[in-house]
Amino acid sequence: MKTGRKTSRKTRGQASADPFTDRQEDRIHGNPGPQTTEQAIMAAAEELFLEKGYDRATTVMIAGKAGVTHAMLHYYFRTKEHIFMKVLEKILEELMQSFRPVMLREGAFWDTLEKGISTHFDFLASHPRFAFFLYDTVVHNPELIDRMKEKFMPVIMKILAFHIGRIREESEKGSIRSVDPVQLVMDIATLNLSTFLLLPVAAGFSSGMADAGWMREFLDIRKAEIIALIKSRLYGDI
Amino acid sequence: MKTGRKTSRKTRGQASADPFTDRQEDRIHGNPGPQTTEQAIMAAAEELFLEKGYDRATTVMIAGKAGVTHAMLHYYFRTKEHIFMKVLEKILEELMQSFRPVMLREGAFWDTLEKGISTHFDFLASHPRFAFFLYDTVVHNPELIDRMKEKFMPVIMKILAFHIGRIREESEKGSIRSVDPVQLVMDIATLNLSTFLLLPVAAGFSSGMADAGWMREFLDIRKAEIIALIKSRLYGDI
């Protein structure tokens, strides 16, 4: 045992021969069992990038969590930036998906808007680190976001334009109070986002955060409060 | 010229002999002129920590901005953490100071609250990087905040308790709508903070951000909107 290699080698499904050209497509289909090394690394990367952001999630940590050497990360994804982009793309894709249903609703104005607020909030709740992750990336590695912009900006703009347009109509019609539609959308976005941005801080304040149910309860209250805020802004009453 | 030293050496006022024990107190008094090296480093550190946060503001950069070698930073402050704590303390002190006047007002409820919102907002506006800086530190280097907690937590709690108490009174008295005081304070804090947290993002969206006056105008509108939101939440009307 000259090299000091670990005794047992884990056996995973094999990934494609040359990961960069994807020559062989011998991926296992619906197999829920043992991941390929490539998948294990992706999963670990997603977890760690969300938890720590780009800079503080090191390739060594990611590989460690996936149970391999960090050389494997470079073997399959070549650079840290590469794998980060894959993770980012995946997460943004989920965000877009979660908004699709809202866009199709053409019901009463307030119902649609409330549903939009609620959907946005629920998406963030089901990805509690997303707000932090996105903010951290925008602030510290904006160039990584920039490369995604052309792909996702149009969708975001469409969603914003949709709601802004409807708010403007109602405002002109006089069925809601006169508001600046852009400001109202900003109200909603910042209230929702900052709930999750500041969640760790809020947890620190909460003395009884020992119990697991705390967060669920807190988020329910918070969501109701945000909706009440916006509704009273638009209608006066609740 | 064996050592390759720079030709002209800058002459600054001298700081104390042994900076750690402060043996000599030969600091220049009201002198607004040339800073001591120590002061130059502090000023550069404050600027860079606010701009980039703890991790990305390197000792080399700070010293460079102050016009000296990074060895000087360690000479005067021993470690990066030391100088950071000094900067943090200074900034938090300013924050506390800015709140003092609000605490003394005992006028009508809404006037006091509006003044509180406005003061908080204006403080953030006059330190546009403060929200980012604090958030970045809480998230990435919480241990640095922890060491400040015992000093500043009581003051923060007092301010919060003051407003929460008054909101609760009014709510029970029936002069405002029934609200959860904690949620309302959270509404205010997150609306104000996130305005500045997301300022860079907002600037990116704003097409006409070329003109310098943009930010001033944006912040005025935003502040009015936040106050309107809270007021309509409490009173229905505006």
Place this chain on the structure above:
DNA sequence: ATTAGTATTAACAGAGCTGTTAAATAACAT
């Protein structure tokens, strides 16, 4: 002018991080 103490620098040490590579091992086709 000499000297003692202060301020400053260049150079280096040590740590952690990303990315590369040669060699070892496993899987597989023949």
Place this chain on the structure above:
DNA sequence: ATGTTATTTAACAGCTCTGTTAATACTAAT
């Protein structure tokens, strides 16, 4: 079995960052 290819590892190279140190320049007091 044998050879070919895919996977994996250990070791290392190069970079950046913090902190230290020995040597040098400056200042002021005598």
